[in-house]
């Protein structure tokens with residue numbers, strides 16, 4: 001199994017992943033690779049953002065990327081912490097278990 005290094009387009013996190021996993025994640029996010037946390041946040045954004053008129057993953061992705069940039073511009077706040085808080089705030093209808101990143105095979 002070939003392992004490659006992927007960089008999250010949102011928060012810049014680098015992860016060693018199998019090429020199969022990288023391809024799969026890119027296919028789900030308009031050709032962009034996202035770390036597990038960002039991917040989860042985009043899924044969440046899509047699920048909860050229907051009333052914002054999202055057209056698909058691309059719009060949710062853009063919304064999440066601007067969210068990420070906001071946190072990145074504030075060094076006092078960790079992007080991951082901000083996202084966890086966001087997910088927790090919205091987690092009324094799903095268990096905390098669904099917040100964990102997808103498993104890498």
Ligand SMILES: [Zn+2]
Nearest residue numbers: 008011035038
């Ligand atoms: Zn990320």
